[in-house]
Amino acid sequence: MNCQQLKECIEACNQCVVFCNYCSAACLQENDVQMMAKCIYLDMQCAEICRLTVSFMCVNSAFLKETCRLCAEICQACAKECGKFDVQHCQRCAKACEQCAEKCLAMAA
Amino acid sequence: MNCQQLKECIEACNQCVVFCNYCSAACLQENDVQMMAKCIYLDMQCAEICRLTVSFMCVNSAFLKETCRLCAEICQACAKECGKFDVQHCQRCAKACEQCAEKCLAMAA
Amino acid sequence: MNCQQLKECIEACNQCVVFCNYCSAACLQENDVQMMAKCIYLDMQCAEICRLTVSFMCVNSAFLKETCRLCAEICQACAKECGKFDVQHCQRCAKACEQCAEKCLAMAA
Amino acid sequence: MNCQQLKECIEACNQCVVFCNYCSAACLQENDVQMMAKCIYLDMQCAEICRLTVSFMCVNSAFLKETCRLCAEICQACAKECGKFDVQHCQRCAKACEQCAEKCLAMAA
Numbered sequence: 001m002n003c004q005q006l007k008e009c010i011e012a013c014n015q016c017v018v019f020c021n022y023c024s025a026a027c028l029q030e031n032d033v034q035m036m037a038k039c040i041y042l043d044m045q046c047a048e049i050c051r052l053t054v055s056f057m058c059v060n061s062a063f064l065k066e067t068c069r070l071c072a073e074i075c076q077a078c079a080k081e082c083g084k085f086d087v088q089h090c091q092r093c094a095k096a097c098e099q100c101a102e103k104c105l106a107m108a109a
Numbered sequence: 110m111n112c113q114q115l116k117e118c119i120e121a122c123n124q125c126v127v128f129c130n131y132c133s134a135a136c137l138q139e140n141d142v143q144m145m146a147k148c149i150y151l152d153m154q155c156a157e158i159c160r161l162t163v164s165f166m167c168v169n170s171a172f173l174k175e176t177c178r179l180c181a182e183i184c185q186a187c188a189k190e191c192g193k194f195d196v197q198h199c200q201r202c203a204k205a206c207e208q209c210a211e212k213c214l215a216m217a218a
Numbered sequence: 219m220n221c222q223q224l225k226e227c228i229e230a231c232n233q234c235v236v237f238c239n240y241c242s243a244a245c246l247q248e249n250d251v252q253m254m255a256k257c258i259y260l261d262m263q264c265a266e267i268c269r270l271t272v273s274f275m276c277v278n279s280a281f282l283k284e285t286c287r288l289c290a291e292i293c294q295a296c297a298k299e300c301g302k303f304d305v306q307h308c309q310r311c312a313k314a315c316e317q318c319a320e321k322c323l324a325m326a327a
Numbered sequence: 328m329n330c331q332q333l334k335e336c337i338e339a340c341n342q343c344v345v346f347c348n349y350c351s352a353a354c355l356q357e358n359d360v361q362m363m364a365k366c367i368y369l370d371m372q373c374a375e376i377c378r379l380t381v382s383f384m385c386v387n388s389a390f391l392k393e394t395c396r397l398c399a400e401i402c403q404a405c406a407k408e409c410g411k412f413d414v415q416h417c418q419r420c421a422k423a424c425e426q427c428a429e430k431c432l433a434m435a436a
Contacts, residue, residue: 014341021385024153028146037137044133044153045279051378052270058348061263062295066288074281123232130276154388160269161379167239170372171404175397183390242371246364255355262351262371 009068009103010057013050016075016100020047023082023093030087039081039090046078046097053104068108075101118177118212119166122159125184125209129156132191132202139196148190148199155187155206162213177217184210227286227321228275231268234293234318238265241300241311248305257299257308264296264315271322286326293319336395336430337384340377343402343427347374350409350420357414366408366417373405373424380431395435402428 024043027036053071056064079097082090133152136145162180165173188206191199242261245254271289274282297315300308351370354363380398383391406424409417 010345014345017381018337018341018385021382025150025386028150031143033142033146034140037142040149041134041137041277045274045277045281047382048270048273049281052266054344055266055348055374056263058345059259059263059352063263063267063288063292066291070281070284070288073284077280119236123236126272127228127232127276130273134277150386154383154386154390156273157379157382158390161375163235164239164265164375165372167236168243168368168372172372172376172397172401175400179390179393179397182393186389243368246368249361251360251364252358255360258367259352259355 005103005106006057009100009107010054012096012100012103013054013057013071016050016096017047017054019089019093019096020044020050020078023089026087026089036085036090039078039085042074042078042081043093046074049074050100057107065108068104072101072104072108075104114212114215115166118216119163121205121209121212122163122166122180125159125205126156126163128198128202128205129153129159129187132198135196135198145194145199148187148194151183151187151190152202155183158183159209166216174217177213181210181213181217184213223321223324224275227318227325228272230314230318230321231272231275231289234268234314235265235272237307237311237314238262238268238296241307244305244307254303254308257296257303260292260296260299261311264292267292268318275325283326286322290319290322290326293322332430332433333384336427336434337381339423339427339430340381340384340398343377343423344374344381346416346420346423347371347377347405350416353414353416363412363417366405366412369401369405369408370420373401376401377427384434392435395431399428399431399435402431 020043024040027033027040030036049071053067056067075097079094079101082094082097129152133149136142136149139145158180162176165176184206188203188210191203191206238261242258245251245258248254267289271285274285293315297312297319300312300315347370351367354367357363376398380394383394402424406421406428409421409424
């Protein structure tokens, strides 16, 4: 791990927090909320693990690798679900989740 | 403020976190999710402010009174919305929110 | 996993959040803060993972087992460090962390 | 409030989370931790309110103005304390807190 890698992973996680939170609220305003229920459900969990991962990265936690691995796994699940919907907030969220997962996997390696 | 009051408020906030999180997930599995969209939306915000309020109470923060006031306000809004629905998870959540609001207002006084 | 087990684990995590937050603030007021630096450091991480674990339990997350495993590991590290100090807030925190680790390990099994 | 303003405030809060978390961990490794106890104490609270504020901004919460006001107040207190120390992590954190306070006050207006 190096500083640049850490910086990029923190930024990716923070982006993911923003897009997941935004996506959850936007999904709740869609006409067919039921179709998006799992997306909202995963957005909430994804935002939460990304926030924790940011904190653990900032303090150089001894538990960082395992945390990043878990974060990547949740991001991938969220990306997969969000990616099913064509609306912009879901597509952007899916992309943010994928980028975050990629950076977290590199950190966990 | 005294220790007993603090202990009760912490417990009320923690209960509120549990019921709000549970309610949000349960609402997402209801047939008419759309009807419950605002409930889910407020559950998420209520759980979040309650968690922060717990932390601030535990460390005896200088910002505790204002935080409790804000927490009470969000709890009241969430209780009002959840209270509209007859399903058990909403009714229980509404009650937990009301109790939390009451304890937080006492702390803020 | 059953409901009673889940309920007990949520309570143990919430207790752990409270004692870790309280311990971190109390350590910062001790004369020899430096000696307790690692305790404060771990308290903060432990409180954070416990809060996330509570949320994931409440929503019955698909990532619950891995989260509980990580939570138990951090709780054990925090318990070990806090357990080194005789002051009451550290001893109580160590005990809360141990109980939380035990419940989380049972959930992860 | 407009989109650009919101975007800048979210970025300022996220930066503040990063610098506060980093500062708290770095302070705990300084020789004179005791001198920095209040800085660590406020870093933790500041990181926490900034994280919540980010979430509330992303979902366009009805409680955003009050939250931003509280966030600005805590940022200002943290900036004032961190600003007392010449070490780089404190100086950077103080600056991040000031910028976050400024953006949050504009949001709260």
